[in-house]
Amino acid sequence: MYNLFQFFLRYYLFLLFVSLEIFCFYLIFQNKRYNEVAYMNVANSVSGKVYSTYTGVSDYLYLRRFSDSLVDENAKLRAQLLDSKYISKIDSGILRDSTLKNVQQYSFISARVIHNSVNEAANLIYLDRGRLQGVGKQMGVINANGIVGQVVAVTDNYSAVMSVLSKEFKVSAKFKKNEFFGNLHWDGVNSTTASMEDIPKHVPVKVGDTLVTSGFSQLFPRNIMVGRVKTVKMEPDKNFLEITVDLSTNFGSLSYVYVVNNLKKQEILLLDSLAH
Amino acid sequence: MLNQIPLNIFRLALLLLAQILIFSNLNFSSFVNPYIFPLFILLLPFETPRWVLMLFGMFSGLLLDYFLGSTGMHAAAGLLIGYMRPFLINIITPKGTEFEISPNVYAQGITWFIVYLGITMFIYLTLYFFVEAATFLNFFFMLLKIFLSTVVSVIFMLIFLFLFSSKKKRRFV
Structure with a gap:
């Protein structure tokens, strides 16, 4: 003793x-x-308040850039309006308001980025929108240029987003020209590139090909820009191509983003459970 | 001795704000990820008991973790350098040196500080980056990242020290 x-x-x-x-x-x-617990920590009010106060100050310095990017985006959206397209088909089934509700699949919640990082092994982005504004877990996040990430934690007024620049993040993407799809994930080194998996060797892939979301996961709508092919490598001992992708989103300068609310998600999940 | 307490609390707040609002937002590249926050532990008075250094190291790390969303990682690294600090100071300080109350860049000299900060930050960042990545793959990438981040961290820490250290010799106070 x-x-x-x-x-x-x-x-x-x-x-x-x-x-x-x-x-x-x-x-x-x-x-x-249990990642959520850690993220909850950060999305909570004390650090959320510190970050949003700081963003409130720094936003004044970047107002011009923000308004420029918003004007750009408005121009793109205007180009997509029905008015600016020539419709050749004579449409007989005009949608009335009451039915339009059932047709709409996605709604978007605009949010401001209050904290962002690109250097960590798992990068988190914090938004100034939370449960009270309709943000929920497992919702996708996009901006005008492409995909941003996925909501992993929500508090009443803030939410934490696992950005594409996280090793755990995977998204289903496809080639715009031929609809071949695979999984995109980040390789953890460079904040501007990611790699594309599961594309068989017979698929013709060229440098510069555009990748968009497939819409198979319930995170993002179809045809949201992901990036362009940077390099293609064919290893003799592997069954799939090795593709690196230049991400279209500039993660170093995120300011405003949209949270994607999939209105049909419950129905698809129900279908999923019925099918299995 | 008494005015050391408000001084260190003020330094903790200043370093925390500088770290989360500036240095964690710099985004130089994925190789350079500077941390100046450990300076809090490194500048505590020489006389601080070892167990206090360890507890302060851990709790200041937890505070930083709380803001950066990396629960436990900075705490583990802060604890380690708190534990190692007395050993290291013994090793790198020549025998018979007179000490100030706490490490001061004007008293100990810049060479001593570069060695002191360099070694502690290398240990700190090695633990932190390997725990963060949770893998030993990509070893050379990690090594380069640790090395470059250490160098940049030490440079920023020295700038901080020269900005906020008092030149006045406070021997025997």
Whole structure:
């Protein structure tokens, strides 16, 4: 007993160090497993307030750039209006308002980025919209240039988004020209590129080909821009092409984004459960 | 001795704000990820007991984790450098040196500080980046990232030190 006591007295600093370090690693692995808990932490009000105050100040410095990007986007949207298209088909089934409600599949919630990072192994973006504004977990996030990520945690007024620049993020994407689809994921090195998986070797892929979302996952609508093919490699011992993609979204300068609300999600999930 | 407490609390707040609002938003490249926040632990008074250094290291790390959403990672790294600090100061300081109350860039000199900050930040960032990536793949990428981030962190820390250190010698206060 005396020896034991002596032992503790002698090595108490080292023992304290080891036990605290075990505690820290317990926290880390706890959070790696249940990511939401960690993200909740960040999307909570204290740090959310600090970040949104800071963004409130810094936004004034970038007002011009923001308004420019909004004007650009308006111009793009205007080009997509029915009025600016020539409709050759003589349409007999004109949609009335009451039926239009049933036809619409997606609605969008605009949000401001209050914190952003591109250098971590799993990059998080925080938005100033939360549960009260209609943001929910597992919703996709896009901006005018392309896809941004997926909501992983929501509090009343803030939400945390796992950006495309996270190793756990995967999205189903397809080639615009021939509809071949595969999974896009980030390789963890460069904040402007990602890699495309599961494209068989017989698919003709050229540098510069456009990739868009497939709409198979319930995150994003179809045909949202993802990026362009940067390099294509064919390894003899592999069944699939190795494709790197230049992401169209500039993650270093996100300001305003849209949260995608899939109105038909419940129905598709129901169908999913019926089919299995 | 008493005015060390408000001084360190003020330094903690200043470093925390600088870290989360500026240095974690710099986005130089994926190789350079500077942290100046550990300076809080490194500038605590020389006389601070080891267990206090360890607890402060861990809790300041948890505070940073809370803002950056990386629960536990900075705490683990902060704890480690809190534990190692007395060893390191013993090793790198020549025998018979007179100490100030706390490390001061004008008293210890810039060479001593570069060695001190360089070694601690290398250890800190090695632990942090490997835990963050949770893998030993991509070893050379990680090594380069640790090295470059250490260099940039130390440069920013030195700038911080020269901006906020008092030149006045406070020996025997």
